[in-house]
Amino acid sequence: METETKLISIETITPSYPTPKSLQKHQLSYLDQTMLPSFIHLVYFYSPNPKISNSEKSKQLKKSLSEALSIYYPLAGRLVGNLYVDCNDAGIPFSEAEADIDLSQVTTNQNHTYLKKFLPLTTDDLCLAIQATFFRCGGLAVGISFAHKIGDGLSFVLFVNTWSAVARDGSGGGVALPKFDTATYAPPLDVLNELQQPAAEGLKEEEVAGRILTFSATEIAALQERYAGSNGRRPTRVEALSAFIWSVYTEIKSEPGWVGLVYKMANLRSRAEPPLSEYQFGNVIVTLRVDVAAGNSGGELTWKLRDALKEIDGGYLGRLKKREVQMEELTAHTQDSQRAMERFFFSSWCRFPFYEADFGWGGPERVINGGSPVKNVAYFMDTKSGGGIEILLQLTKSNMDKLEARLML
Structure with a gap:
């Protein structure tokens, strides 16, 4: 078009x-x-x-x-x-x-x-x-x-x-x-002001392609059943979709024996003790990271991320205030950057009230994430009806071609 x-x-x-x-x-x-x-x-x-x-x-x-x-x-x-x-x-x-x-x-x-x-x-x-x-x-x-x-x-x-x-x-x-x-x-x-941070464009090693995938409530429920744990643990909607995206991604990767480093953003406001205001402005989010081998199932990724989230408890904010977390995370980031791993990012904006933005002529017909020029990212947003979820998936052009062929999009 x-x-x-x-x-x-x-x-x-x-x-x-x-x-x-x-x-x-x-x-x-x-x-x-x-x-x-x-x-x-x-x-x-x-x-x-x-x-x-x-x-x-x-x-x-x-x-x-x-x-x-x-x-x-x-x-x-x-x-x-x-x-x-x-x-x-x-x-x-x-x-x-x-x-x-x-x-x-x-x-x-x-x-x-x-x-x-x-x-x-x-x-x-x-x-x-x-x-x-x-x-x-x-x-x-x-x-x-x-x-x-x-x-x-x-x-x-x-x-x-x-x-x-x-x-x-x-x-x-x-x-x-x-x-x-x-x-x-x-x-x-102060030390972070002296570091040269790479621009987002610097992460683009190949041409990045974006594709919007829409999943209905029925399709999501089926995936929740597919990735339910053996002990009956049922994944959330976003967890099930993350597991599905990861499973498909591992299938299209042809290199044997690779290991993935998966990141997921989590809201810190509600996890603090006492909880922070819902009107707290800034990056009030924490990045979870887990290692996942190529042969691991999407379901295993789900439970690893859930276990990582348990570590972000009420004491996390107190350790941030004392600058204890800062030192730990900077060390971990340095170690991550030295490892040759495939990185993938998941970020959920589900349940955010995007469709309440009425300027006086009615609410939006649709809100679409513009994304960023970074590969291996999946952004989640509710559809307007609230039952389904839209995923903006960003992969390298070559991997996107493989994924579309795999899903016959």
Whole structure:
């Protein structure tokens, strides 16, 4: 599908109120520091609403964005090194474009490469960038690029849903305020500011291909039965799908005797004692990692990851605060980097309220993960109905060809 988009304008949106001087340095946490300097990209697609013109939508988006940036003030600043954000109210780029196609041609297309046309251009020091694309049918795409260095997927959703609530209700008075003190729970390390972190693009050894796979509730239930443990333990929906993806991936790998290092992201907010606020802003996630031999089943991966998660108990946050975890993880990372292993990443955004982002013309028809230029990644998101799950799978082009042949996609 040829998707022609034409850039109409680009302007800088700044916070509606200046950030107080006492808040002009947002300290990154250790968890922020160790995150790769990449962006979370999502595109929200909205059906036509003839009651509101494109110009009205544009004004509503920009005005409410300015107000939301006063609440999420670090997003309007600039990243400085790997230690803090200068909350200088420099603002964010807001682009507008036109697409000479209908919305339905995009939302029903499983090819992932076209999404780039609906995402804004970014620079390394930006925390946020946005592009609004208007379709000839009257539909709208809001493409958002959010610096992973300052926040995780839930932080992203918190911001977008606050922004949409301000646009819809005309005031930010009723929204919950984010908590920006994650660095007090996971203190940063000065040494990490001196290390040269590779850009996400540097991990791309071959051309990366993205493919969206959709699984219905019935298909997921069948996989849960397939990967149930001998003792009757039943995997979660995401665990079952992870096991399936891993099983297929091991089948298409032709090299004998290889060992995989599998990573999975887990939310730390609910696992802390006492639990952290659901409005805690930042990378409040922990990365689980397990070794899995090529011959191991997907079910074995499931239980290894579950056992690893048990180690992230209420005392983990206390050890982070004392900088004990930091030293252990840096040592483990160094050891991992020295091992020649096949790496695979799983990240679940299921149960995140993506579809609550109503800017005043209805909720999104579809929300699609824009991914990142990194191979061997599987991102999970609920379908709009909530019963099924969409997986954005990113593999090298050669492995994606093998997987599509294996699944006859």
